[in-house]
Amino acid sequence: MTFQKITESDSLYHDLEKMSVHEILEDINREDQKVAIAVSKVIPQIEKLVTAIVERMKQGGRIFYLGAGTSGRLGVLDASEIPPTYGMPNTFVIGLIAGGDIALRNPVEAAEDDLKKGWEELQAHNINKMDTVIGIAASGTTPYVIGALHNAREQGILTASISCNPDSPMAKEADIAIEPIVGPEFVTGSTRMKSGTAQKMVLNMITTSTMIKLDRVKGNRMVNMQLTNQKLIDRGTRMIMEELRLDYDQAKHLLLLHGSVQEAIDSFHREWRLNQ
Secondary structure, X not given: OOOOOHHHOOOOOOOHHHOOHHHHHXXXXXXXXXXXXXXXXXXHHHHHHHHHHHHHXXXXXOEEEEEOHHHHHXXXXXXXXHHHHHOOOOOOEEEEEOOXXXXXXXXXXXXXXXXXXXXXXXXXXXXXXXXXXEEEOOOOOOHHHHHHHHHHHHOOOEEEEEOOOOOOOOHHHOOEEEOOOOOOOOXXXXXXXXXXXXXXXXXXXXXXXXXXXXXOOEOOEOOOOOOOOHHHHHHHHHHHHHHHOOOHHHHHHHHHHHOOHHHHHHHHHHHHHHOO
16 A cells, blocks of 8 residues: 555645635634544554553653654653652653754754664663653655664564554564644645644653653542642642641641652551551
8 A cells, every 4th residue: 555644645725825814823823623532442452552662661661752853852852851850760750852852953964865874862771671762754755764773673572652643664673653633734745733732642641651661640639740830739739738637837838848748648558557
């Protein structure tokens, strides 16, 4: 079957410049509503990936995201949010973008066309068989990502791909291919729109479900979040108040003493048992 880039198909809308602002916004929103439906269809593949990741991470494995442009930025964003949200060291979920950190703000010419660079960067992190490599590319054709996945898979490392085109070259290098097909973009080929939204949703699902299964969440609360500002200290204090039935000042003292909601609660229970 010939590979077709649905992501490059002509928009369903024409003469965009003649539309009113209201029409533009309504039509973008109409297209965005298709994204969650597309993602729902790939939940079985996401489930398979998360199950495998959790098993590996319990043995010290890591997640590596690789992408270029918007896809690379989304991977770096998701990785960067794990330490403050779940209190995990920043060495467990790592985002790599073609062209390096400068590419987060500025395009780096031809960086994504280097077939060898992605694998070289993974090797610099001492990639091993407990790790998981997830390639992100809306088109599914980015050489930087394809080369990394190919080499990782040859070394027996679990590989996955997130693309918005079916049966892409990138998917062929992945043990688990996740393909939310969102259709043509509102602006033809502008994959930072629906494709980017779909990728962000999938990444959220992967890391959130993984962190829950690694016991970084209690009930529905982020009990291991980093206390980096007053809002989060207040949130953590109220979690402890609710869990331990303490007043605000007592709960805040415990939180600041132990550094996390989880540790504060655990310490309180340990001390209570010792005094019984």
